[in-house]
Amino acid sequence: MRSHAEIVVETLEKAGTKYVFGYPGGQNARFIEAMHGSKVEFVLVTQEACAGFMADVYGRMTGKPGACLSTLGPGATNMTTGVGNAFLDRVPVLAFTAQMGKVWKGRTVQMQIDHQKLYAPITKWTVELESGKVYPIMKKAVETALAEQPGPVHLDFPEDLAEELSAEVNGEFNPFPPPLPSFDPKALGRVEDLLRNARYPLVAIGLTMNRAGATRELREFVDKHRLPVVTTLMAKGQIAEEGSQLVGVVGRARRDIVAEYYKPVDLVLAIGYDPVEFNYEDWVRKDVPVININTVPIDIAGGYSVPCQVIGDIRDILKGLVKLAKIEHQWDLKALPAHRKKLYDALTPTQKNFSPHHALLAMREILPADGILVADVGAHTHIIGQLWDTRGPGNFLVSNGWSSMGFAIPAAIAAKLVKPERPVTAVVGDGGFLMKVGEINTAVRLKIPVVFVVFRDRFLSLIKVKQSRKEFHRYGVELLGSDYAPSDNFFGAKVVVAREEEEFRDAFNRGLEGKQPVVIEAVVDPTEYDVII
Structure with missing residues (x-):
């Protein structure tokens, strides 16, 4: 016994x-x-x-x-x-x-x-x-x-x-989760009719795609039909950032520019879209019908048209859609590169001082293609959402349904435990870092080589931006005094302070090459948040 x-x-x-x-x-x-x-x-x-x-x-x-x-x-x-x-x-x-x-x-x-x-x-x-x-x-x-x-x-x-x-x-003990329901193949005919009758059909993907195992089928479908795509934050990587029909991320930095391109939309084909990240009502007009391809029925307000839902295994459904003859539409795909450049330029404004986007672009250049980025929640998440090229599914971890500050440090440690052969880095604001800094001890004790990048700007910057836009007083958002003196280590993890881009590049390179956890305090000028978010 x-x-x-x-x-x-x-x-x-x-x-x-x-x-x-x-x-x-x-x-x-x-x-x-x-x-x-x-x-x-x-x-x-x-x-x-x-x-x-x-x-x-x-x-x-x-x-x-x-x-x-x-x-x-x-x-x-x-x-x-x-x-x-x-x-x-x-x-x-x-x-x-x-x-x-x-x-x-x-x-x-x-x-x-x-x-x-x-x-x-x-x-x-x-x-x-x-x-x-x-x-x-x-x-x-x-x-x-x-x-x-x-x-x-x-x-x-x-x-x-x-x-x-x-x-x-x-x-x-023989657990066997219930299978997904079989979808009605006739429903694909209804989807096809709706797509062919639309002039500007737009594909919207969400976090359910991350567990659908259907990245190849999704890409084949949108490439065959040359359909533009928007994505939620957590679904980044399902569609390639470069050389595809990606329009941008809904609900993140410069969402207004993203919306400029998809403004003519007259049909949304939602594939694995979960409104827990960003509700349909926040970006889809009420006169635009929505097709739901998912594992669960759609959650949307009354007054919206949902002419068709195909519920079941998303991969199997996409295999059926790939077989459709090419869908004709009126999107100006030749304008998409110019749109993407406009979005990129808006996310990378000219800044005299070392700024968040400088650090992120340097990290993307240095981090190997299979590297995993773990993002905490804060102002920086908005920029990461649009600017970071994940270079594939499964390379980007973030909390966006719950959207909890403090996620990145423990999440990065767990990611390295699961995938020890891949480089892992976390980006966290000083607010989120202070919440869970104690977990650096776990990384040190277990000898887990994660590079923790802290954007130190002394404030809860996202809230500070919101206070400014509402003409509120700047109150209750200062985390660190102007006389803050950084430590040289946290619980045995070396701390490197970087105030310029070249210092940061050198520290990040060394951190990835090391065999121990390291903390890089990137002292950034947060003023770009005011125009980017």
């Missing part, structure tokens, strides 16, 4: 979960002990929200459930930020919280709250593990997390249950 804790670890192994990111407590010690010597590695973090972020990245990069673990009470509340990220960014995660033993259920006890009520709004399912039912509960948890749309499942793990021995047999 084995303990329930050992059974849970076995199910994680079989589900393809290689790491559990978390923080120890008295009530989860038995669970952690069960991982020792197993194929599931416990990764100690410095704060539980980071455990959630790291589990998220594991899930989105592997397609297997990520896993995170906290103790009860404040540990559980801390972890909700990372778990919420997986919920709105659509990532399979198993979130374990330790709990007091059954004898304390319903009693007033230090640190004890109702974890299931806490996690219910940010998970697909929340459940307490039960004696004799661990295999079926874990089976349902894995299947629920992986089913479209994927997301986190919360599992409360009482201390005494973890210790209990069980006679359960592992034959009960």
Whole structure:
């Protein structure tokens, strides 16, 4: 007989979960002990929200459930930020919280709250593990997390249950997520009719494409029919940035210029578009019909026309669309290069001082094509959204459904754990850096060579821009005083301060060549944010 804790670890192994990111407590010690010597590695973090972020990245990069673990009470509340990220960014995660033993259920006890009520709004399912039912509960948890749309499942793990021995047999654990529904082939005929009757059909892609495994089919479809494409932030890389019909990213820097090109649109063909990133209503006119090709029905306000939806496996649907005879339209594709140049020029204004776009262009030039960029949330994210060439799918990680500051540092560490052979760099504002700087200790302790680039401009720049546009006082946005003196290291990670582009280039090159984590404080002039965002 084995303990329930050992059974849970076995199910994680079989589900393809290689790491559990978390923080120890008295009530989860038995669970952690069960991982020792197993194929599931416990990764100690410095704060539980980071455990959630790291589990998220594991899930989105592997397609297997990520896993995170906290103790009860404040540990559980801390972890909700990372778990919420997986919920709105659509990532399979198993979130374990330790709990007091059954004898304390319903009693007033230090640190004890109702974890299931806490996690219910940010998970697909929340459940307490039960004696004799661990295999079926874990089976349902894995299947629920992986089913479209994927997301986190919360599992409360009482201390005494973890210790209990069980006679359960592992034959009960064989998770099989429900398949996507079969789409009606006749619906493709309706899509074809709508495309042929449109003069200016526009393709819009979103984050669901990242898990569709259909990049080749998508590119073949839009190239065959020469259709212009807009993308959301998280779907960057599905369409090549250069030499394609990419118009730009909706909802990011200089979105007005992006909109200038697609203004004539009279039909939107949405492929894997998830409004959690940017709602249709924020950029599609009400008189423009929307076709939804997706794994789930469309979420759009009343009054919009949705003449056709094709729900199912996006790759299979695109294979059908590729077979269509060429669609004729009236887009002026010869004007697209000039449009892209206008957008690029607007994103790279002439600046006397070292500015964010200087650093980003230098990074793109130096980082290998298979390098992974992890972006935090802030003013810089808007520029990255339009300016950064991902050079392929899977090379860019960002939080945009949940849109959480503090994501980049733990996310970059997890990305390097999953893909140790690829260079990984994170770009974070000084606000997001201060939130999760403690996780640099994890990178140092585990000897994970990530280059952390901090855009130091002393302010919460995105909020400062918004205050200025509303003619509010600049108030509550200054993070660092003018006399701030940088450190030479954070928890053993070397800090390099770069005030000019050449200094930055040299530091970034050296960081990528190194075998240890490094922090580059890029002292940037944020004034370009005022005109770019």
